[in-house]
Amino acid sequence: MHVPDGFINAPVSAAAGLVAAGAVAVSLRGARREQGGTSRSSAAEIGGERTAPLAGLVAAFIFAVQMLNFPVAAGTSGHLLGGALAAILVGPCTGVLCVSVVLLMQGVLFADGGLTALGVNISDMAIVTTVVAYLVFRGLVKVLPKKRRSITVASFVAALLSVPAAAVAFTLIYAIGGTTDVSIGKVATAMVGVHVLIGIGEAVITALTVGAVIAVRPDLVYGARGLTRPLKLRVGGELVDAPAAEPVAVAARSTRKVWIAGIVTSLVLAGFVSFYASANPDGLEKVARDKGIDKKEEEHANADSPLADYGVKDITDARLSGGLAGVIGVGVTVVAGSAVFWALRRRRTNDASPAAVPETEKA
Template identity: 60%
Template sequence: MHVPDGFLDAPTSLATGAVAAAGIAVALRGARRELDDRTAPMAGLVAAFVFAAQMLNFPVGAGTSGHLLGGALAAVLVGPYTGALCLAVVLLVQGLLFADGGITALGTNITLFSIVAVGTGWLVFRLVQRLLPSRLSMVPVAAGVAALVSVPVTALAFVGLFAIGGQAPVSLAAVTTAMLSWHVLIGIGEAVITTLAVGSVVATRPDLVYGARSVLRSRPLEVRTTGATA
C-alpha cells in the first residue's frame, strides 16, 4: 500500500503531510505515557518485525503494492501512540534507504499507516475487548479482529485520497476494486499473523503487552501463604 511519488496531486500530498506531522506530534506526547522500561525494548522489536514484514511486497495494480501493515499489531503490543511512532520510523527508513514509497508521498503513507491503520486497529481492539470476557486468552483474539478490520479500512482511506487528488491514469473503480479485493485477503493473513504473534507474547510475558494491561489490572491478586500444619 506504499504510495509512490506523483500518484496524488500536490495539494493532497501537502494536506496529508500536514495531517501526518500533526499526528506524529500527538503521538510523541502520548508515547510518554506508554513508554517505560518494558515498552521501550518491545517498541524496537515491533519496529524491526514490521519493517521486515513490509519488505515483502507484491503488486496490487494501478501502481500500488500490497503487504502486511502491522498497525493493529503495533498498537496492541506497545500502545497506539508508540505504535504510530514505530510505523512512522519504518516508513521513513523504507522511503529514504529502500525507495519503498515516495519521498513526496511520505506524509500520505504516514497518514495511512501510522494514523489510520494504527488508530483503527486500536479502536477495534478496545471495542472487541469490551465485548469479550476479560481474560488474557481473549487478547490475541481481539488483536486478530482488529488487524482484520484495519487493513481494508486503510485501503478505503487510500481510495478516498485517490478520489480527491488521484493523478494516475486509472479509473477510481479500478483502484477501488484492486485495493479492496487484495486487502481483504491481506487482512485475513494479517489477522492470523497478529493473533499468533500477540498470543505468543501473552503466553510467555503478558506484562509486556500493552493491550493486556487492563486485563492484568482487573485480575484479583493471589496471596499465597505457607505455614506448618500439625
C-alpha cells in the same frame, strides 16, 4: 501499499504531509503517557517501564516482516502493514511512531514509497491502520472475557479490519488528489477486495505474534494491561472484590531475553526468509496497473541508493544482496526507533524529576 511519487498531486501530498506531521507530534506526546510518563497509575508506570524498551524492536520486526510478501490471489501479493501489531504491543501513539520510523527508513534508504508521498504513506499506513485497529481492539476487549485468548482474538479481528480501512483511506485520498482520470468506484472495489484478502494475512501474523508474546510475557503487551481479574473474597457466603492494595513499586523483569529473541527473529526473517517472499506485485501495485492509476508514476528520488529495491549495490548474488540489505534495514530501523524512544524516556524522566526549590522559598 507504499504509494510512490506521482500518484497524488502536490497540494494533496503537502496536505497529507501536514496531517502526518501533526499526528506524529501528537503521538510523541501520547507515547510518553503510554510509557508511563504522565500517568497517575502505578500499574501504568510499571507497564510503561516494561514496554518502552520494546518500541524500537517492534519497529525493526515490522520492517522485517514487511519484506515477506505472501501470495493472496492470482498474480497479487500482500505484506504486513503493522499498525495493529504495533498498537496492541506498545500502544496506539507509540505504534504510529513505530510504523512512521519504518516508512521513513524504507523511503529514504530503500526507495520504497515516494519521498513526496511520505505524508500520504504515514497517514494511510501508520495513522489509519493504528487508529482503526486499536479502536476495534479496545471495543472487543471490553465485551470479551478477560482472558489471554480474548486478546489474541481481538488482535486478529482488529488487524483484519485495519487493512481494508487503509485501502478505503487511500481511495479517498486518490479521489481528491489523484493524477489520472479513472473511475474511483472501480478503484475502490478493487482496492477493498484485494486488501480484505491481505487483511487475513495481516490478522494471522498479528494474532500469532501477540499470542506468542502474551504466552511468555503478558506484562510486555500494552493491550493486555488490566487483564487480571480482581481478587475475590468470600464474606458471609458471598464472593466480593477484595480491597484494592496500595500500589507497590516493583522492579521490572528484564526484557533482555525478549530483545534477543526479537532481534534474532527479525534478522532471520529479513536476511534469509525474505529471499522466498512472493515476487508478485502487492495489492496497490496490481490495482494501479489494472486500473491505470500509475500512468504518472515518477521515478524515486533515491532510485540510485546503494540499498534501492532491497538489494546491496554491486553485489550480483541475489540471495546475498537481498539478505544483506534486509539485515542492514533491521539494524538501521532498530537503532533509529530505539533512539526516538530513548529520547522520549529521557524527556519523561527529566519531567518527572522534582524541580529544584529556590533558597528563598526554603527559608
